[in-house]
Amino acid sequence: MSITDYAQQSLGDVVxxxxxxxxxxxxxxxxxGAVESVKAASDxxxxxxxxxxEVNDKLNSEPGxxxxxxxxxxxxxxxxxxxxxxxxxxxDEQAYQKVCEEGDH
Numbered sequence: 001m002s003i004t005d006y007a008q009q010s011l012g013d014v015v016x017x018x019x020x021x022x023x024x025x026x027x028x029x030x031x032x033g034a035v036e037s038v039k040a041a042s043d044x045x046x047x048x049x050x051x052x053x054e055v056n057d058k059l060n061s062e063p064g065x066x067x068x069x070x071x072x073x074x075x076x077x078x079x080x081x082x083x084x085x086x087x088x089x090x091x092d093e094q095a096y097q098k099v100c101e102e103g104d105h
Contacts, residue, residue, distance in 0.1 A: 001047060002075040003035070003066060006100050012039040014066040017059040019077055024052045026079065028086055033076065035066065044076065048086040054078040 008014065016036040026032055026046040033044040055077045059065060065074035081087060091099065 001077050001079055002072075003044075003070050004096065005070055006096075007042075008067050008070040008074075011035060011037040011042060011066075013037055014063045017063045017066065017076070018044075019055040019059065020052045022052055022055055025082075026050060026052065028083070035063075046079065047090060048079065048081050049083045050079040050081045052077050053080050 003011075014035055014037045016034075018034040020026065020032040024032070026049060028046055028049045030046045031043050032046050032052070035042050035044060056065075056075050059074070059076070068074060
């Protein structure tokens with residue numbers, strides 16, 4: 001799980017990232033962490049239900065990875081889906097771009 005390039009650009013320079021604990025069971029839409037930047041603080045919500053298997057501990061010492069490579073080295077956590085059907089409700093890249101362009105994001 002990561003934030004998008006669009007999201008990191010909106011946030012500005014990230015200075016702190018709070019991640020969920022490994023082993024945490026989450027429901028779709030649950031608050032699982034936060035990102036703080038020089039502009040604002042934003043909550044992180046689970047995109048689907050499951051169990052947190054891994055977190056990117058690099059972000060503790062290098063929160064700027066979210067700005068440099070949000071969809072790569074700046075990933076947040078890995079969640080094992082407990083309800084795989086929720087994946088069908090997620091936007092693909094093209095649909096997400098359309099939402100961003102329309103300003104509904």
